[in-house]
Amino acid sequence: MKLLLIEDDTELAKSLVERFHEQDYVTEHVSNGDDGLAEALRGDFGAIIVDRMVPGMDGLALVKALRREKSTPVIFLTTMGGIDDRVQGLEAGGDDYLVKPFAFAELLARVRVMTRRIAHSPSKLSAGSIEMDLVQRTVMREGRSISLLPQEFRLLEYMMRNVNRVVTRKMLLENVWDIHFDPHTSVVESHVSRLRGRLNSGFGIDAIQTVRSIGYRLLAPN
Amino acid sequence: MPFKPCAVSDTDCLRPTRILKSDVFRFAALFAFLFLAFTGILLGTVLWIVQETQRAALMSANDADIATVANGFLDEGIPEAVEVVKQRLGSPALSRPLRPDFYMAIENEQGQQLAGNLPQLPRTIGIFTTRFGQSVILGRGVEVTKGVYLFVGRDTAQLTATRARILRAFFWVVLGAIVIAVVGGLFLGVRFMRRIDAIAATCKGIIAGRWDERIPLLGREDEWDRLAGAINEMLNRISALLENLRQVSSDVAHDLRTPLTRMRNRLEEARAKSTSISEYSAAVDTAIDDTDQLLAMFSALLRISQVEAGARLSSFSLVSLTDVLENIYQMYQPVAEDYQHSLISNCQKDISIRGDAELLTQMFSNLVENAIRHTPEHTRIQIVLKSDGKLVTASIIDDGPGIGSSEHEKVLRRFYRVSSSRSAAGHGLGLALVAAIAQLHHAKLTLSNANPGLRVDTTLRSDWQR
Numbered sequence: 001m002k003l004l005l006i007e008d009d010t011e012l013a014k015s016l017v018e019r020f021h022e023q024d025y026v027t028e029h030v031s032n033g034d035d036g037l038a039e040a041l042r043g044d045f046g047a048i049i050v051d052r053m054v055p056g057m058d059g060l061a062l063v064k065a066l067r068r069e070k071s072t073p074v075i076f077l078t079t080m081g082g083i084d085d086r087v088q089g090l091e092a093g094g095d096d097y098l099v100k101p102f103a104f105a106e107l108l109a110r111v112r113v114m115t116r117r118i119a120h121s122p123s124k125l126s127a128g129s130i131e132m133d134l135v136q137r138t139v140m141r142e143g144r145s146i147s148l149l150p151q152e153f154r155l156l157e158y159m160m161r162n163v164n165r166v167v168t169r170k171m172l173l174e175n176v177w178d179i180h181f182d183p184h185t186s187v188v189e190s191h192v193s194r195l196r197g198r199l200n201s202g203f204g205i206d207a208i209q210t211v212r213s214i215g216y217r218l219l220a221p222n
Numbered sequence: 223m224p225f226k227p228c229a230v231s232d233t234d235c236l237r238p239t240r241i242l243k244s245d246v247f248r249f250a251a252l253f254a255f256l257f258l259a260f261t262g263i264l265l266g267t268v269l270w271i272v273q274e275t276q277r278a279a280l281m282s283a284n285d286a287d288i289a290t291v292a293n294g295f296l297d298e299g300i301p302e303a304v305e306v307v308k309q310r311l312g313s314p315a316l317s318r319p320l321r322p323d324f325y326m327a328i329e330n331e332q333g334q335q336l337a338g339n340l341p342q343l344p345r346t347i348g349i350f351t352t353r354f355g356q357s358v359i360l361g362r363g364v365e366v367t368k369g370v371y372l373f374v375g376r377d378t379a380q381l382t383a384t385r386a387r388i389l390r391a392f393f394w395v396v397l398g399a400i401v402i403a404v405v406g407g408l409f410l411g412v413r414f415m416r417r418i419d420a421i422a423a424t425c426k427g428i429i430a431g432r433w434d435e436r437i438p439l440l441g442r443e444d445e446w447d448r449l450a451g452a453i454n455e456m457l458n459r460i461s462a463l464l465e466n467l468r469q470v471s472s473d474v475a476h477d478l479r480t481p482l483t484r485m486r487n488r489l490e491e492a493r494a495k496s497t498s499i500s501e502y503s504a505a506v507d508t509a510i511d512d513t514d515q516l517l518a519m520f521s522a523l524l525r526i527s528q529v530e531a532g533a534r535l536s537s538f539s540l541v542s543l544t545d546v547l548e549n550i551y552q553m554y555q556p557v558a559e560d561y562q563h564s565l566i567s568n569c570q571k572d573i574s575i576r577g578d579a580e581l582l583t584q585m586f587s588n589l590v591e592n593a594i595r596h597t598p599e600h601t602r603i604q605i606v607l608k609s610d611g612k613l614v615t616a617s618i619i620d621d622g623p624g625i626g627s628s629e630h631e632k633v634l635r636r637f638y639r640v641s642s643s644r645s646a647a648g649h650g651l652g653l654a655l656v657a658a659i660a661q662l663h664h665a666k667l668t669l670s671n672a673n674p675g676l677r678v679d680t681t682l683r684s685d686w687q688r
Binding site for chain 2: 082084087099101151177178179180183184185187189190191193194
């Protein structure tokens, strides 16, 4: 999988290229906006990581221009953590928005989720023996019905859409609760713990794996 | 109004040249000029009317005399006309006229004077003026019959005297107007400049760093007082913001120093004492945690300042407060359970206000989280939402230990932490953000004792900015 990184901080870029390489991603690095757009239009990338403030064409304009031609997933990296900046980024055509400084694991998890995003929305999801009916709002595991509260259902739905991939706490807060700030309490942990309880009750295998200090991964249990 | 000496400072001084340059003085001068021009026109008209009336009266007397002479001629010919002239002039023997303001003369075809008190006549027909000695005579010349010339005229001394009187009056009026304009202009100019100088002096004081200076009010409640009041209010606001900024900078400097020092000590200790990879990585993990805490503090500060700057006002829309609070309830219910608390929601349905859903969510999240984190186990926390039509009140009430009344105001400040919670994790910015969001929504935030516990009420106007 090839990634394009448009970032003018060479030290950060170098470290990201190396770390993505460790994760078997080939990353092409460009340090200004104009070259970035040319490269993005020319190449075939799984995802584009773009800093909002790069020399030449800025990130927002770049993504707007790119969107006229291609739908390659784009994730913004930015120090502009303003409340409106995120909205601007997403409106310009970005698919995700990550504020600097960030943990590499956070970026990696988002890139992974993004590069395998399925465009169509099926009415049923399945992860191993867990099946979810999005219309009927029901969940079955090995044919046994599991009742969930609305927020637990949404939490599981997001994890099932990203089965076998790490989802970070931040991603869960943003996508399940639409929360864009850091809570001071263990909101995610408490909900995951309850979901885990309902999902695993009566089954030997824990379907939700905790990835220490990063987030969770739903494994497809057989 | 006395002039102040020009010694103290530039603004206190009232030099005459400054007054002459002042706008008010120029305005007064322009006004005086217009007044004079108007007075001139008025007096000119009066003068003209009076003089015309006097001339008309004079001429009608002349014409009456001419008519008498003409009647004499018609009745009995020239000798009778001459006789009438003589009668009108009094005695024919007198060489000097009996009445010095009345002149009459009749001449035959040869230019020989038959009767009269004027030596020489120009034999002009019609109305004209002629001089005789010191007198200016206005009269009419007619031909009584072919070649016989009659002149009747009267002295215009009265006309001249009246004109002189009117012009004299005009002179005094003009003089008075000029004096009033100059004195009034100076008075207004001085008064105007006094006030301007008071404002300028305050501005200079503030430029010089004396932030507590304010423009003195005269208590007259005139436009000056209103202006001064508005400027003072603005200065108060700016001072408060500056003070706030100063406070924040020093707080940031102080509050950053503590975690940075701690981090540095830990790293130094790790380098000096750690012997294994696991010890090193433990030290690095702690350092990462410390940095995260610092970053969280920064983003909280940034968010507060963004909210305070009001940048989000443009994104206000109709928000269902019921939904916001219900979501918060569902979100924090499991968390509260983990803390061994009970979280109860009692929200009236369908309550909407204008606002920013994301910020409102953060505001009530912060309040609920505070109640969860800073109370002992088995605390009952209630989320209550109710509306009386005009006012919407959202309350977060706990029955924990509460905080002292003296601290109800203080906890809303940045970095302020009640003594009992100093050891708990957090940066003391949560309630400052709550206060900023409440202010953005024009909401009243009230902390009170729930006996026992703390009650935080957020009162919003449901029709605000609709």
